[in-house]
Amino acid sequence: MSTLIRIFDTTLRDGEQTPGVNLNVYEKLEIAKQLERLGVDVIEAGFAIASPGDFEAIKEVAKNIKNATVASLARALEKDIDRAWEAVQYAESPCIHTFIATSDIHMKYKLRMTEEQVLERAVAMVKYAKKYCPNVEFSAEDASRSRLEFLYKIFEEVIKAGATVINIPDTVGYSTPEEFGSLIRNIKNNVSNIDKVILSVHCHNDLGLAVANSLAAIQNGATQVETTINGLGERAGNAAMEEIVMAMNTRKDFYGFTNNIDTTQIYRTSRLVSTLTGIAVQPNKAIVGANAFAHESGIHQHGVLAEKSTYEIMSPESIGLKQNRMVLGKLSGRHAFEEKLREMGYNLTEEQIKITFQKFKELADRKKEISDSDIEALVSEKVAKVPEVFVLESFQISSGNKLVATSTVSVRRNGTVKTEAATGEGPVDAAFNALDRAVGISLKLEDYSLRAVTGGKDALGEVTVRVSKNGKSFTGRGVSTDIIESSIRAYLDAINRVLSELGEEIIGDSNSKADAI
Ligand code: KIV
Ligand code: ZN
Numbered sequence: 192m193s194t195l196i197r198i199f200d201t202t203l204r205d206g207e208q209t210p211g212v213n214l215n216v217y218e219k220l221e222i223a224k225q226l227e228r229l230g231v232d233v234i235e236a237g238f239a240i241a242s243p244g245d246f247e248a249i250k251e252v253a254k255n256i257k258n259a260t261v262a263s264l265a266r267a268l269e270k271d272i273d274r275a276w277e278a279v280q281y282a283e284s285p286c287i288h289t290f291i292a293t294s295d296i297h298m299k300y301k302l303r304m305t306e307e308q309v310l311e312r313a314v315a316m317v318k319y320a321k322k323y324c325p326n327v328e329f330s331a332e333d334a335s336r337s338r339l340e341f342l343y344k345i346f347e348e349v350i351k352a353g354a355t356v357i358n359i360p361d362t363v364g365y366s367t368p369e370e371f372g373s374l375i376r377n378i379k380n381n382v383s384n385i386d387k388v389i390l391s392v393h394c395h396n397d398l399g400l401a402v403a404n405s406l407a408a409i410q411n412g413a414t415q416v417e418t419t420i421n422g423l424g425e426r427a428g429n430a431a432m433e434e435i436v437m438a439m440n441t442r443k444d445f446y447g448f449t450n451n452i453d454t455t456q457i458y459r460t461s462r463l464v465s466t467l468t469g470i471a472v473q474p475n476k477a478i479v480g481a482n483a484f485a486h487e488s489g490i491h492q493h494g495v496l497a498e499k500s501t502y503e504i505m506s507p508e509s510i511g512l513k514q515n516r517m518v519l520g521k522l523s524g525r526h527a528f529e530e531k532l533r534e535m536g537y538n539l540t541e542e543q544i545k546i547t548f549q550k551f552k553e554l555a556d557r558k559k560e561i562s563d564s565d566i567e568a569l570v571s572e573k574v575a576k577v578p579e580v581f582v583l584e585s586f587q588i589s590s591g592n593k594l595v596a597t598s599t600v601s602v603r604r605n606g607t608v609k610t611e612a613a614t615g616e617g618p619v620d621a622a623f624n625a626l627d628r629a630v631g632i633s634l635k636l637e638d639y640s641l642r643a644v645t646g647g648k649d650a651l652g653e654v655t656v657r658v659s660k661n662g663k664s665f666t667g668r669g670v671s672t673d674i675i676e677s678s679i680r681a682y683l684d685a686i687n688r689v690l691s692e693l694g695e696e697i698i699g700d701s702n703s704k705a706d707a708i
Pocket of ligand 2: 205360362393395
C-alpha cells in the first residue's frame with residue numbers, strides 16, 4: 192500500500208506573512224472553508240498571540256472546520272501556548288504548533304541562549320502544551336542550518352515529552368534537494384523514537400527549491416509537507432501546495448505516494464486566495480498560472496489537437512479548470528442563479544445571495560454572455576465583505592489627452608450623501624482623490640492592478656488595490672464592466688476595510704493634497 196502524505200496548509204499563517212497581505216476574520220474563514228473542501232489535513236489558521244485579529248480568526252476557523260485539524264503557532268513560551276490553546280480549543284481536532292530555533296546563528300544572535308537552554312525550554316514547553324492538547328507539533332526553526340547531533344538530541348527529548356509531530360523547517364530556503372533529503376534520512380536513522388511521530392517538513396523558496404526540497408524529503412521518509420496556496424509566504428514564499436500535490440499525482444509512477452487532496456478544487460482555491468490576498472499569480476506559474484495549460488506555438492497546438500498527451504502531462508480538468516461556458520443570461524431567474532451557485536460549490540447566506548443576484552442582473556444588462564469566471568468574480572467581490580460604512584452613489588469622470596482629468600464622486604454614509612470633486616493624473620487618480628475628500632481620510636496607494644476576468648471587449652474588469660494607513664496594509668477589490676467603476680469600488684472597499692479595522696474615529700484626518708474644484 193502506498194504511503195499517505197499529509198498536507199499541512201499554512202496559507203493563513205506563513206502565507207499571511209507575505210508583505211502587504213492582511214486578511215480579516217471573514218476572509219480567513221472563507222479560505223479555511225475552501226481548504227477544507229480541497230481536503231488538506233491540517234489548517235494552520237494563524238499565530239494566536241500575534242494580534243487580536245489573528246486570535247479571533249483562529250477561533251472562528253476552529254469552530255467552523257470539521258474535517259481538518261486546526262493549528263495555531265506558538266513560540267516556546269507559556270503565554271504563547273496559553274493563547275494558542277484558547278483559540279484552537281474549539282476545534283474537533285486541535286493542534287498546538289510550538290517552535291524554537293536550533294541553529295547556532297539563531298541561538299547566538301536571536302535567542303541569546305545556549306543549546307542546553309534551548310533543549311530545556313523545548314522539552315518544558317512541549318510538556319506544557321501537552322497538558323492542554325493531545326496533538327502537539329514541535330518545529331526546530333532553521334533546522335537545515337543546525338548542528339545534526341543537537342537536532343537528534345532535541346527531537347528525541349521532545350518526543351519523550353509528548354510531541355506528536357516533528358517538523359524540520361528549511362527556514363531560510365538554504366538547502367538543496369540532495370542535502371535536505373539526506374537530512375531527513377539522517378534524522379530517521381539517528382533519532383531512536385522518530386517512528387512514534389509524524390515527520391514533517393517546511394521549506395522556503397529563497398533559491399526556488401522549496402518544492403524540490405519537499406519532494407526529496409518525502410522520498411526520504413517525511414510523511415507531512417507544509418505548504419501554502421500559490422506558494423505565498425515570507426520573502427520568496429513557501430512550497431506551493433498545488434505543485435507538490437500535482438507532482439505526486441502526475442508522477443505517481445515515480446513517487447508512489449497518495450494524498451487526501453481533491454485536485455479539482457485546486458484552481459478555485461488558488462483564485463480565492465489570490466483574490467482575497469490581492470497577490471496575483473504569475474502567468475507562467477506551474478499548475479495555476481494563466482498560461483499553465485495554454486499552447487502557443489503552432490507545432491504544439493497541432494500536437495495537442497491530434498492527441499492531448501503529446502504536450503499535456505495533466506489535464507486542465509484535473510485541477511478544476513473548466514472551459515468558460517456561457518452559463519446564465521439576462522432572463523435567468525433567481526432560482527437558476529441559486530442552483531448555479533450551489534453547483535459551483537458556493538454556500539452563501541440569504542443576504543449574500545440577494546446582493547450577488549442583484550449584481551448578476553446588473554451585469555446581465557451590460558454583458559451578453561455570463562460565464563463561470565464572471566460569477567466567481569461577482570461572488571468574491573461580495574463574500575467576506577466588511578460593513579460598508581461608505582456606499583458608492585454615483586460618479587462622473589472627464590478625461591482626455593488634452594484635458595486635466597476631473598472626477599466627481601458621491602458617497603452615502605448613514606443616509607447622508609456627500610459629493611466631492613478633484614483633479615488627478617488621469618481618471619483613476621482623479622476619482623481616488625475625490626473619494627479621499629468625500630470620505631475624509633487619506634490613504635497611501637501602494638499597488639493597483641487590473642485583470643480582465645474573461646476574454647471579450649465586454650469582459651468584467653477586476654481591480655485590486657493595496658493601500659496603507661498607519662503602517663498597515665489593506666486590500667480592496669471591485670468588479671465592473673467599466674474599469675473606472677471597478678477602480679472606484681476597489682478603493683472604496685479598501686476604505687471600508689481601513690475603517691472596519693482602525694475605527695471610524697479616523698474619519699476627518701484627511702490632509703489630502705488633491706486639488707479641489
Ligand atoms: O519557516 C519556519 O521556520 C517557520 C516555523 C515557525 C515553522 O515558519
Ligand atoms: Zn516558515
